[in-house]
Amino acid sequence: MVGIVMFHPRFLVAFILSNYLVCLLATAARNGGFTFELIRQDSLNTPFYNANKYYPNVPQSQISAYKGHHLMKVSIGTPPVDVYGIADTGSDLVWTQCVPCDGCYNQTNPKFDPQKSSTYSDISCQSEQCHLIDTGTCSPQNLCSYTYAYGSGSITQGVMAKEKVTIASTSGKTVSFDLAFGCGHNNTGTFNDHEMGIIGLGGGSVSLVSQLGSTFGSKRFSQCLLPFGTDPNIASKVSFGNGSEVVGNGVVSTPLVAKEDRTPYFVTLEGISVGQTYVPFNFSGKVSKGNMFLDSGTPPTLLPQNFYDRLVAEVQKQIPMDPIKDDPDLGTQLCYRTEINLHDNAPILTVHFEGADVLLTPIHTFIPPKDGVYCFGMQSFGNIDIGIYGNFAQANYLIGFDRETMRVSFKLTDCSKR
Secondary structure (H helix, E strand, C coil), X not given: CCCCCCCXXXXXXXXXXXXXXXXXXXXXXXXXXXXXXXXXXXXCCCCCCCHHHHCCCCEEEEEEEECCEEEEEEEECCCCXXXXXXXXXXXXXXXXXXXXXXXXXXXXXXXXXXXXXXXXXXCECCCHHXXXXXXXXXXXXXXXXXXXECCCCCEEEEEEEEXXXXXXXXXXXXXXXXXXXXXXXXXXXXXXXXXXXXXECXXXXXXXXXXXXXXXXXXXXXXXXXXXXXXXXXXXXXXXXXXXXXXXXXCEEEECCCCCCCCCEEECEEEEEECCEEEECCCCCCCCCCCEEECCCCCCEEXXXXXXXXXXXHHHHCCCCCCCCCCHHHCCCCEEECCCCHHHCCCCEXXXXXXXXXXXXXXXXXXXXXXXXXXXXXXXXXXXCCEEECHHHXXXXXXXXXXXXXXXXXXXXXXXXX
């Protein structure tokens, strides 16, 4: 857990000396002197750091909330076609539905037509790019065929291709780059008609983050997800590369844990407090490093059964209401039926990552699936030792994922104003 440092006997003064910012942040020394910290003006550590000043052309994409998922906008092809895909930090492949698409789910917007783009090119199965994805195989036409499956049971099948992708930037100008992506011709699963595919933001080599990093030299990004139920017309931002760092007052950071599977962003969860009551991840108090990963493509937070049972029991203790027992639509979820807003009566949860405490208000933890009903935004993940930190809990936090410093940073933010 994070300690609190008291600053009341200290002071902060700043002035410019040559190319450096001199910060005075010190108590008087015993001999009456002071300690000065010398920081470059463009350092992330200066309280006046402005990413847009030093990185005026940061690639940035719109992201909006829709039915529990977050749709990220990219433009593919020449002329560009807008694609709204699920932003997913738990997977790598970027794909969209392409014509012909006989085995595809219904989609409101037109599907991408490769024959109408002058910059589309198929990837050969002999090419190095075909092997960026583990399931790349040779088709009878010598193309790179793929099958990519998700934990939800959703599957996309198609061919790997290269295409020009365009996104916005902080300067107002667009940024274009070549992207290896999946042109999906057979896609099934739990998709709704607004979801045109998935934008993989994981740490693997075929993800958008990694391919952008190869182009722009930095494998870091930050996202700010909007809360469940936000007007879909309100958009926030995902920023990539240098200038996307999460800095400033209120930032807390936890180490990324490197594992053989490079896709997920693994962190270490020590426990969760319900109000003032601490519930450890396990009884012994000892936890394995990297026992949790952040997944923007999964709405609820999923926890090991034993930890979940103890956490839910404590949540119930602190809510003076009887949970719903008679609604088969809700399954085994902890839910309450009330005419008042449960957000005004539920406890605050504190998620204790290694070195970083993240506060979750009832807006994060109780989700209204229907009028007058609020359900706990965490569920059991079965008898396993790992959990998933879902997008309900990530909302209204600016979260930075940095594979270079190997840290994930959190900053409480009103994402509707970014």
